[in-house]
Amino acid sequence: MDAPIETNNENQSEQVDQQIEKRPVGRPKKYFNDEDRKDAIRKQQLATKRRYAQKKAQIYIVETANLFLIASAFDVINGFIKADEKEQPKKDQSDYLS
Structure with a gap:
C-alpha cells in the first residue's frame, strides 16, 4: 500500500514543479x-x-447656500432694526436745539 501513496506524492511534486516552471518571472x-x-x-x-x-x-453649491444664509440673516437683522425704529418714539428736532 505504500507504493501507491509514494507514486501519488511523486506525481503531485512533479505537478508542483511544472507549475513553478510555468510561472512568469518578474512583474x-x-x-x-x-x-x-x-x-x-x-x-x-x-x-x-x-x-x-x-x-x-459641490463647493459651488455650498458657497451658494452660504450666501443665501447670509442674505437671510441680513434680512432678519434689518427686520429687527426696522421694528426697533418703529417702537422708539421719534424726538422732535426742537429737543436738540435747546
Missing part, C-alpha cells in the same frame, strides 16, 4: 499593447476630471 504585463495602455491612461484622466468637476460643483 506580470499589465497591458497587452500600447493601445491598451493609452486607453487605461485616458480612462484614468477622465475619472480624475470627473472627480474634480464633482468637487467643484
Whole structure:
C-alpha cells in the first residue's frame, strides 16, 4: 500500500514543479499593447476630471447656500432694526436745539 501513496506524492511534486516552471518571472504585463495602455491612461484622466468637476460643483453649491444664509440673516437683522425704529418714539428736532 505504500507504493501507491509514494507514486501519488511523486506525481503531485512533479505537478508542483511544472507549475513553478510555468510561472512568469518578474512583474506580470499589465497591458497587452500600447493601445491598451493609452486607453487605461485616458480612462484614468477622465475619472480624475470627473472627480474634480464633482468637487467643484459641490463647493459651488455650498458657497451658494452660504450666501443665501447670509442674505437671510441680513434680512432678519434689518427686520429687527426696522421694528426697533418703529417702537422708539421719534424726538422732535426742537429737543436738540435747546
